[in-house]
Amino acid sequence: MNDMGKLLEKASATVKTLRPGDVVEGIVLSKGKDEIVLDIGAKAEGLVVGRELEDEADTAAKLKPGDKVLATVVQSEDNRGFILLSLQKAEVERDWREAAKSYEEEKILEVEILGPNRGGVVARMGSLRGFIPFSHLALSHKMLANSGKLAGKVVKAKIIELNRDIDRLVLSEREALSKGEKALERTALGKIKIGEKYDGIVTSATPFAVFVQFRPAKNEEFMEGAVHVSELSWEKVADATKVVKAGDGLKVEVVGVSPEEGRVMLSHRRTLPNPWEKIAEKYPVGSKIKGKVTKIADFGAFVELEPGIEGLIHVTETTGPLAEGDEVESRVLEVDPKKQKIALSLKAVGAAWR
Secondary structure, three states: OHHHHHHHHHHHHHOEOOOOOOEEEEEEEEEOOOEEEEEOOEOOOEEEEHHHHOOOOOHHHHOOOOOEEEEEEEEOOOOOOOEEEEOOOOHHHHHHHHHHHHHHHOOOEEEEEEEEEOOEEEEEEOOEEEEEEHHHOOHHHHHHHHHOOOOOOEEEEEEEEEEHHHOEEEEEOHHHOOHHHHHHHHHHHHOOOOOOEEEEEEEEEOOOEEEEEEOOOOOOOOEEEEEEHHHOOOOOOOOHHHOOOOOOEEEEEEEEEEOOOOEEEEEOHHHOOOOOOOHHHHOOOOOEEEEEEEEEEOOEEEEEEEOOEEEEEEHHHOOOOOOOOOEEEEEEEEEEOOOOEEEEEOOOOOOOOO
């Protein structure tokens, strides 16, 4: 009797105690039109019926006897003695586990592009949402991404970063490219030389960058590059969307090419006359000039002398507190066109200059 009691105690200890919300792994025992019976290692068998058979990945439709599947407990036991389960509620858990496995194995996946997002595109992998940075898109898809035309397309990608705690899933299309595809990209990018100028068309604009389509040669495919907001004008631009819009023509100069990232960096500013080239003649050392304070920093104040040209009054050369918008007269202490710097002084305005 003691032995029998121990056996019963041991058996009961191995039987799972399940509560609603628990995620369990089961083996398909049978599959009917309206229900699936699972062995989940509990006193009772698991049952999936009705709408609980549905999920975005059509998991139920693909199952057959002997398959393993994750399910979520909905009800501990119904009137027939089954534990009611849901495939739909376990979908996110299944997809995170599959994503973790794919990440570890560096598996190439197929994901659907949902649309553009700041700095890249959003992709769907089952019930999960991932992010593909712009720099990790294939060269042929960069233009489509910026115009929104990549939405709905299925692309191959690899997971390059996964952190379930913060729901972070980052993918790369470039990491999934074959050697042949990468070679074609390098060949195309190799035809673009730094310093070359092109007439381009703006495909899209964000506050921080403008994307421009251009053709390297008459019979070549169109390429696309990015113009950082700082390279739009010699004047300071806070928001690129206030200056240009999709469809605008824009002359650009190539300032960088990155075959590793499939990226072309462009500048519109460098196609424009450089106001600093004759700045030493225009503002000679010792001369007095008027300007408006544009920015206050710990080390001094920036003064706009003309559009695109600012000088700095160092804190040691001020005569009192300054504020943005103040009109001031200062004396030029130093001019360095190469470094694009002008040193100004308020203290020296009233003093004799030698």
